[in-house]
Amino acid sequence: MDIYERLTKDHNTHREMATRLAETTGDSEDRRKLWEEFKPEAEAHANAEEQTFYATLIETPEAQEKARHSISEHKEAADLMEKLSAEDMSSPGWLQNFKKLKEELEHHMDEEENEVFMKARTVISDETATKLVSDFEERKAAEL
Numbered sequence: 001m002d003i004y005e006r007l008t009k010d011h012n013t014h015r016e017m018a019t020r021l022a023e024t025t026g027d028s029e030d031r032r033k034l035w036e037e038f039k040p041e042a043e044a045h046a047n048a049e050e051q052t053f054y055a056t057l058i059e060t061p062e063a064q065e066k067a068r069h070s071i072s073e074h075k076e077a078a079d080l081m082e083k084l085s086a087e088d089m090s091s092p093g094w095l096q097n098f099k100k101l102k103e104e105l106e107h108h109m110d111e112e113e114n115e116v117f118m119k120a121r122t123v124i125s126d127e128t129a130t131k132l133v134s135d136f137e138e139r140k141a142a143e144l
């Protein structure tokens with residue numbers, strides 16, 4: 001397994017969780033439980049991704065811009081997640097904002113998989129791409 005497969009595995013979990021969350025209604029046990037799983041999971045992924053994959057990528061001049069762009073999207077998503085945590089789950093605005101987050105994250109993950117990884121493959125060695133998996137696992141576990 002390499003870092004691209006490992007990150008994609010998380011993305012698929014996040015896609016699935018976000019789809020289930022978008023189907024919940026009001027201040028329900030389902031919504032609460034899923035949100036309490038989703039938020040730390042998405043945050044730990046983004047932070048560990050930055051500390052390992054993007055930390056490596058940003059050192060290569062050719063991929064620096066893409067790395068910076070992704071990191072700024074992480075910040076936007078983190079802000080929106082804080083907003084959602086503070087917001088009343090029973091208000092219609094909650095689901096509206098969640099759907100906005102879901103769309104942003106889906107766009108972000110698609111971009112990572114289709115553009116960032118493609119670029120990364122040209123600048124990160126296969127050996128490093130494999131080694132980054134255990135670094136990522138360690139950092140993500142520490143975040144959680």
Ligand SMILES: [Fe+2]
Pocket residue numbers: 046049070074108112
């Ligand atoms: Fe990301």
Ligand SMILES: [Fe+2]
Pocket residue numbers: 007011045049109112
């Ligand atoms: Fe990611």
